[in-house]
Amino acid sequence: MDKGSTYEVKDMGLVTQGKNNLELAELHMGALLEVRERFAREKPLKGVRVGLALHVTKETAILVRTLKAGGADVAITGCNPLSTQDDVAAALAEEGVKVWAYKGENTEDYYRYIENVIAFKPQITIDDGCDLVSEIHKKHAHLIPDIICGCEETTTGIIRLKAMEKDNALKYPMIAVNDNKTKHLVDNYYGTGQSTIDGITRATNLLWAGKTVVVNGYGSCGRGVAQKAEGMGANVVITEVDNFRALQAAYDGFRVMPMNQAARIGDVFCSVTGNKHVISFEHMKLMKHGAMMANSGHFDNEIELSTLGEKAESRRNVRPFMEEYVLDGKKLFVLGEGRLVNLAAAEGHPSEVMSTSFCGQALSCEYGVKNKGKMEAKVLQLPTEIDDQIAGLQLKAMGISVDSLTAEQNDYLNSWEEGT
Known part of the structure; x- marks a missing residue:
């Protein structure tokens, strides 16, 4: 195991292979790269600490780069003991990202790494399965007043979050990225x-x-x-x-x-x-x-x-x-x-798939910052216009164009008087 002050990964000798895989991932993640370009100009996450418990894959690394481009300070660990790609973890560590993850984590390391992300005092949490959110609520409730929101990516995580909401245990807003139409279609x-x-x-x-x-x-x-x-x-x-x-x-x-x-x-x-x-x-x-x-x-x-x-x-x-x-x-x-x-046993979803899902994560973070203090401590849906924007970004990345409504059609859809 290779360790530094801001990382713990299996083998830093895998950096070159990790960088190669990140390069390949970016070739197929045009929608997310467009978000990253805008984030780099506008810095919507400037100074915001974002803590992630996600599968540490080449696609997730591109999300991390996107958040950093938007001005965020990022810390990440895995959300499943067997899902980390060790070459990607090494590449992130080499880029200066706070990362603690390796494939085959034992239970002790898994939760120790989650504690490392929590010690980072994230203002936004990005979760896959709700373990990060759950640990904050159970053991670190004193951090909750400074948390803007969280984003959850999985069906399992949403089930847990809705149970927390039902029990009045959920104490900060959670955006259900999993419930985006684009997430259900492309990712799920x-x-x-x-x-x-x-x-x-x-x-x-x-x-x-x-x-x-x-x-x-x-x-x-x-x-x-x-x-x-x-x-x-x-x-x-x-x-x-x-x-x-x-x-x-x-x-x-x-x-x-x-x-x-x-x-x-x-x-x-x-x-x-x-x-x-x-x-x-x-x-x-x-x-x-x-x-x-x-x-x-x-x-x-x-x-x-x-x-x-x-x-x-x-x-x-x-x-x-x-x-x-x-x-x-x-x-x-x-x-x-x-x-x-x-x-x-494999590499997870193809990069094109995760491009749309991670557009949802990145844009949810931006939405949370823009609406800081205005959201209830509930499981929330991302506005449909943002979901539609994600679909449009992916269509553009695929080189596909669609029609637009004419003024007459738009008026017709917004009126009730014209019939047979």
């Missing part, structure tokens, strides 16, 4: 779909064609995984607890059934719900020999691994990010330690 649907299939493939070298793939949850992320698995030739089964989503899955052509039925027929299981023990030990006892389990929700508790570890007759690593458990004489496989398989 297209990004999670592609990167999850990528992670499972890298971990297993699986042939998808002909396999029965059980997707637990049919929100935006589950829809993406189901679509991509079907595209690879898999037979897809959906499990759901929400009637509308189950109906949507059925109309999309997928089989829908309870998990205790799906558990008996699945070859590959992937949970994407943001909930706990979606794949339970009881389900595992029903699975067939050779079944594989992966998770693409934020926390590793979507799969009941603790009980599996206690009850299994044996456990071993058979290849990177693929563990074999023997249960009642049959082999079951867990990928990426049950953590986010797209980041544990």
